[in-house]
Amino acid sequence: MRDAPLILTLMMDxxxxxxxxxxxxxxxxxxxNLIPAHLTLFHHLPGDALDSVAAxxxxxxxxxxxxxxxxxxxxxxxRGVAIAFEAPDLADLRKRLAAGWSAWLTPQDxxxxxxxxxxxxxxxxxxxxxxxxxxxxxxxxxxxxxxGLLLWRYLGGPxxxxxEFPFRGAVPCNAFGGAS
Numbered sequence: 717m718r719d720a721p722l723i724l725t726l727m728m729d730x731x732x733x734x735x736x737x738x739x740x741x742x743x744x745x746x747x748x749n750l751i752p753a754h755l756t757l758f759h760h761l762p763g764d765a766l767d768s769v770a771a772x773x774x775x776x777x778x779x780x781x782x783x784x785x786x787x788x789x790x791x792x793x794x795r796g797v798a799i800a801f802e803a804p805d806l807a808d809l810r811k812r813l814a815a816g817w818s819a820w821l822t823p824q825d826x827x828x829x830x831x832x833x834x835x836x837x838x839x840x841x842x843x844x845x846x847x848x849x850x851x852x853x854x855x856x857x858x859x860x861x862x863x864g865l866l867l868w869r870y871l872g873g874p875x876x877x878x879x880e881f882p883f884r885g886a887v888p889c890n891a892f893g894g895a896s
Contacts, residue, residue: 722761723868725754729861743836777881790851796837
């Protein structure tokens with residue numbers, strides 16, 4: 717289990733997390749919904765490098781003030797729907813982390829960063845398209861407060877929380893949620 721991959725996600729404010737998680741609970745197939753709503757920065761970091769990854773995150777987040785990102789609307793994924801974000805500060809933070817971890821990055825994590833929270837996945841395309849259209853018709857952009865980073869170990873479906881790294885001045889949260 718020590719070598720199981722690590723996943724890095726954004727820690728967001730409680731209200732935004734609840735809003736996105738409510739959407740996920742409402743639209744994600746229940747049998748496949750093993751984890752709450754999340755915005756992934758890295759999908760696969762080496763599990764045996766946990767100490768090094770955690771040290772980098774602790775140093776980085778201690779210097780990083782909290783910031784905002786903007787939910788801009790639904791994104792059609794073919795067999796699902798995500799909420800897309802405009803997030804220049806998050807993209808810059810991810811770019812800095814990626815530079816230090818370049819030797820570890822998988823092809824998926826080397827691709828361009830398109831921040832999103834998946835609220836539906838692995839459904840028939842017509843069902844996804846209908847949700848995309850329904851959400852798009854009434855969507856009002858909203859701001860999300862980035863409070864820190866969360867580190868997880870992938871366990872073949874469910875995830876195990878292994879680290880919480882609040883940004884400078886932010887309040888730590890309870891795994892996957894916002895401030896406690």
